Amino acid sequence: MFQPDFEAMSRTDLEALQLERLSNTLDRVYERVASYRAKFDEAGVHPSMVRSLADLASLPFTVKDDLRAAYPYGMFAAPMRDIVRVHSSSGTTGQVTVVGYTRGDIDRWGDLMARTLASAGATADDIVQISYGYGLFTGGLGVHYGSERLGAATIPISGGNTKRQIQVMKDFGVTVLAATPSYALLLAETALEMGIDPRDLPLKAGVFGAEPWSENMRTQLEEALGILAIDIYGLSEVLGPGVAAECECKHGLHVNEDHFIIEIIDPATLQPVPDGEMGEVVFTTITKEGIPVIRYRTRDISRIVPGSCSCGRTFRRMQRVSGRTDDMLIIRGVNVFPSQIEQVLTGIPGVAPHYQVVLKKRGSLDHVEVHVEVGPDFAFDEIKALEHLQRRVGAEIASALAISIEVKLVEPKSIQRSEGKAKRVLDLRSEGSE
Amino acid sequence: MIEQVSVFLENKSGRLAELTRVLGDAGINMRALMVADTAEFGVVRLICDRPRHALQVLEASGFGASVTEVIAVAVPDRPGGLADVLESLGSGGLNVEYAYCFVEPSGDAAVDIFRVDDPASAKSALVSAGIVVVEPGALYVAD
Ligand SMILES: [Zn+2]
Numbered sequence: 001m002f003q004p005d006f007e008a009m010s011r012t013d014l015e016a017l018q019l020e021r022l023s024n025t026l027d028r029v030y031e032r033v034a035s036y037r038a039k040f041d042e043a044g045v046h047p048s049m050v051r052s053l054a055d056l057a058s059l060p061f062t063v064k065d066d067l068r069a070a071y072p073y074g075m076f077a078a079p080m081r082d083i084v085r086v087h088s089s090s091g092t093t094g095q096v097t098v099v100g101y102t103r104g105d106i107d108r109w110g111d112l113m114a115r116t117l118a119s120a121g122a123t124a125d126d127i128v129q130i131s132y133g134y135g136l137f138t139g140g141l142g143v144h145y146g147s148e149r150l151g152a153a154t155i156p157i158s159g160g161n162t163k164r165q166i167q168v169m170k171d172f173g174v175t176v177l178a179a180t181p182s183y184a185l186l187l188a189e190t191a192l193e194m195g196i197d198p199r200d201l202p203l204k205a206g207v208f209g210a211e212p213w214s215e216n217m218r219t220q221l222e223e224a225l226g227i228l229a230i231d232i233y234g235l236s237e238v239l240g241p242g243v244a245a246e247c248e249c250k251h252g253l254h255v256n257e258d259h260f261i262i263e264i265i266d267p268a269t270l271q272p273v274p275d276g277e278m279g280e281v282v283f284t285t286i287t288k289e290g291i292p293v294i295r296y297r298t299r300d301i302s303r304i305v306p307g308s309c310s311c312g313r314t315f316r317r318m319q320r321v322s323g324r325t326d327d328m329l330i331i332r333g334v335n336v337f338p339s340q341i342e343q344v345l346t347g348i349p350g351v352a353p354h355y356q357v358v359l360k361k362r363g364s365l366d367h368v369e370v371h372v373e374v375g376p377d378f379a380f381d382e383i384k385a386l387e388h389l390q391r392r393v394g395a396e397i398a399s400a401l402a403i404s405i406e407v408k409l410v411e412p413k414s415i416q417r418s419e420g421k422a423k424r425v426l427d428l429r430s431e432g433s434e
Numbered sequence: 435m436i437e438q439v440s441v442f443l444e445n446k447s448g449r450l451a452e453l454t455r456v457l458g459d460a461g462i463n464m465r466a467l468m469v470a471d472t473a474e475f476g477v478v479r480l481i482c483d484r485p486r487h488a489l490q491v492l493e494a495s496g497f498g499a500s501v502t503e504v505i506a507v508a509v510p511d512r513p514g515g516l517a518d519v520l521e522s523l524g525s526g527g528l529n530v531e532y533a534y535c536f537v538e539p540s541g542d543a544a545v546d547i548f549r550v551d552d553p554a555s556a557k558s559a560l561v562s563a564g565i566v567v568v569e570p571g572a573l574y575v576a577d
Contacts, residue, residue, distance in 0.1 A: 374442055374498055381440035381502040381549070383470055383477055390474065409475055410444050412498040 002118040002150065003111060006258045007313045014314065017258055019053055021286035026050055026059075029292050032077040035070060036294065056261065056284060057272055061295045067097040067237060076100050078289050088136040089236045099138075099236050100290040106145065108287055112242035112256050113146020119247045119254070119311075120205040120230045122176045124151030129169055131179035131187070132210065134158040138240025139210050143178045146242065152176070159183065162190045173202050177227070181208040181217055188224035199226030207232045209241055212321055215346065216353075218250070231320050237296055238283045244318055252305035252317025259287045262318060263295070264304055267325040268335055275304040278337055280325045281318065299325045301337050329425060331359065332366050334403050338424050341370060344396045350375050350389050354415045359427045366429060368405040370397055376412040435503045435553050436570055437485040441478040442498040445471065453478060453497060460491040465574055466536040466547065479534070481506075481547065484577040503553045506568035507560060508543045509535070519546065522563035528556045538573075545573070 001007045009017075026047035029036040040046060043060045050056060067075060076083065083100040101109065122128065128147040132139030140158055147154040157168055159179075165187055168174065177184060184206055191198045203225055209232035221229045233253050234241040243260055244253035255262045264279040265272055273279040281298045301324060305317040323339035330336070338357055345353045352373040360367045372393055379385060386409060394407040443449050450469070457464060457480075466481040482488050485501055492499040509515045523530060531549045538545055545568055550556040560567050570576045 376493070376498060378442070378498065378500070379440075379502070380442040380477060380498050380500045381438070381479070383472065386442070386475065386477070387472065408444075409442075411442060411496065413496055414444070 001313065002115040004312075007115060007254070007315060009258070009314060011314055014257060015053060018261055018286060021258075022053070022056065022261065022284065023047065023050065025284070025286050025288070025292045026294070028077050028289070029294060033075055035066060035075060053261070056263070056295070059295055061270070061282065061297050062293050063297050064097065064237065064299075067293075068095065071096065072098040073100065075293075076291050078102050083290055085141075087138045087141075087236055087240065097237060102289040105288055105290050108259065109142060109239060109242055110145040110149035112239070112259065113143055114149040115146075115256065116207060116232050116242055116245040117143075117146055117150050117152065117176065117178075119245050119313075120176065120207050120228060121248065122147075122150060122152055122205060126150075126152040126175045127155065127173055128152045128176045128178060129155045129157055129165070129172070129174040131157055131159055131165060131177065131183055132241075138234070138236045139180075142234070142240040142242060143207070147178075162186060163194065166191045166194055166196060169198075169203065170196060170201055175202050175204050177203060177206040177225070179206070179208060180210045181213040181221060181229075182211060184208055184221055184225065184229075185217070188221070198224065201226075203227055206230070207245070209233055212323075215320075233318070233321065235298060235300075237293060238285060238298070239288070243283065247309065247311040247313060249309055249311050251309065252319050254309065254311075254313045254315040254317050257315045260285055262304070262316065264302065264318075265297075266335060267297075267328060268330060273303075275316075276306045278303045278322075278340065279335075281321070297325075301325060301328070301339065327424075329357070329359070329427075331368055331401075331403055334401070336401050336403065340400050341397055344400045345372060345393070348389075348393060348396065350378050350385075351393060351409075352376070352412065355424070356415050357425045359425070359429050361429050361431075368403065369408055370394075370405050371408045371410045371415060373412055373415055374409050378412075435557070436481065436506045436547065436568070436573065437576070438502045438504045438547065438549075439480040439482060439485050439488050439492070440500055440502050441480070441492060443476045443478055445473075445475055450476075450478065452495075453492070456491060456495045456497070457482065457488060460487070462488050462491065463574070465538075466534070466545075468534040468547075470532065479547075481536075481573060483575045485574070486577045502549065505548045505550065505553055505556050505560070506573060507546045507548065508566040508568055509546050510565070511543055516546065518563070519548075519560065519565055522559055522565060523548070523550065523556055526555060526559035528552060528559065 030047050039060045082102045084103050085101040089097045130143050134140030205228045218229050230246040232245040234243040244255040246253050261284040263282040267280040281300045281302050283296050285292045300321045302318045302321050342353050352375050354373045356371040358369040398404050463483045468479045470477050528550045533548045535546045
């Protein structure tokens, strides 16, 4: 642990610290950011009314459009003379959001990223190759400052020129890799093409983030590179990388709760959901000076992993992000995230994690059909085994989604391979009842 | 032991035709075909030439298929012939999961295919009861 005084502090102390920092942040934005003041006034709330952490739920949300409307500096809570760095989220013209950091923000960001690298086992003895892009994107420089803060030898190679990356990894004796998971896979494949087995290199850990990835991909990366692979999470509107990270237990990402308050809400009702339930992740920054955000809706879907972690950190964990709120379906009044189906399927032998949801109307009721591929290695002769599989998939999906569904087993590789709502979900409910 | 190819099919029209076309185009000769279906899906069971090759061809064409070991028996052409076969399997404690029958164009005897839990003991039970167990070479070209 890089900062055990914080990362393992008691929940009572942590909550007291959160409340104090939250109050300061609310005062700061109310005083300095016109759009927050207007929003609070309109909602009839004032920073002085927030006397407990639970009162946070009475404040209005912030969404990406608020940041866009404030382009470029409208939501900064520090004068430009105090801003020392500016980053920007990717996006087409007019969709860009700009974030600014004070010297203090950069300093804290370094600590948070050092924590992240340390939770992958990195120390000052390590050699860290940063293959995230440098530039307006927060990934490269975010990890960079954390690696230097940790005292590791930092290689700012940025993305691209894959063969040179591998030469550097080999010649410089790199022990920790920071990259997007898809780029890490490309590195592994390219190394093999070059006749270098990455498992023979001193590489021992990887911190991977900036895009969603799966447990399968973790297994692939860990085997191909011979490393411990951990998931890291962050977004530029909240900070950049360093908001949350897995520890060596690889069972949820510890949120740096001394700097960010996490809430999980029902994206339809906007009410908080109990710990353990899936919903939209909402963050409030409580130490940022340049551009604090209050109840920022990330559109990412996750949940709080209940219970404490054996690593000793007391920060609560969020589960690996499993989708976007844009993908959410409302079926018979219940919120359903298609990614939940994929999670269920991953745990059932005999089926592939590919599915399609078909929604129809039967009378006035929604009828849900889930098409699931039988795995290519199934013993197809066994009708009983197929029927058993069908029932099991049905029961497990129904229990995960809390709605009844009908499962249809389909032939291997018959469902189109694609991400995104358009292909995963076929909504025929507006086409009338059958 | 006879190698039977089992193919999983969704219940949608034209799929069985596609399956037979794929095998036909690959020059695979089918000796017997049996469809078992439920309301939701079907399993097609095939006795054909070069079953391993057939499996590869089917998988390459996107079918879910596997090879299953079954027993083929030349059923005695007299009353009670099939009963004798089933009784000798039953007395050995062997459970028949399914059976189907086809007629060999070359001979006049009917061939019965049995799927049992334990094909090896079934074979010895049948042989000791004096029943003719058909070898692969008599039905198809093995590979
Ligand atoms: Zn932990």
